Amino acid sequence: MNYLDIFFLVVFIIGGIKGYMKGFIIEIFSFVAFFVGLFVAIELTIPVANRFFDSSDYYQLLTVGVFVALFLVAVLLINLAAKVIKKAVDLTFMGFLDNLLGALAGIFKWAFIVSVFFWVFDSIGVHLPSGQSDGSLIFPYIESIGPKTFEWISKVLPFMEDMIDSLKNIGEKGKAVYTFL
DSSP: OOHHHHHHHHHHHHHHHHHHHHOHHHHHHHHHHHHHHHHHHHHHHHHHHHHHHTTOTTHHHHHHHHHHHHHHHHHHHHHHHHHHHHHHHHTSTTHHHHHHHHHHHHHHHHHHHHHHHHHHHHHTTOOOOHHHHHTOSSHHHHTTHHHHHHHHHHHHSTHHHHHHHHGGGTTOTTOOOOOOO
């Protein structure tokens, strides 16, 4: 066990505590909200920007603003729905179970986030010192969570891969963005 393992354990403890406090429903909804928000923002950014800001000199900047606004509205609405459902579940005997499963979901969510950061850093050539990663008990398991999750999501929802690629076109006037609809 090395410093990297201690870092992972601290992150997992924080994720578990936050997940327990929020509950499974809110943890899952917030995780799904990210992808739904991304989908909504990608699908609607160009049509909304073209409709309202087509002749603006600040089209690219406004397009980014539209993307962020659409993403945030979608995420906030989904999280609001999750809180309503959570309140109903807390009134039943399943409230405690929701909290326990929330701890597990919180740990997974933070493992996913950490894995994605390591994946991104690795892809741009920023690597951990080999002594740290080789001596870690937890790193070999964490390292693959992000890539495998995205691989699974791409298999279940094949359009997600194209949507992520289409993010490159956001803000480029006249460029078509991938559409699922």
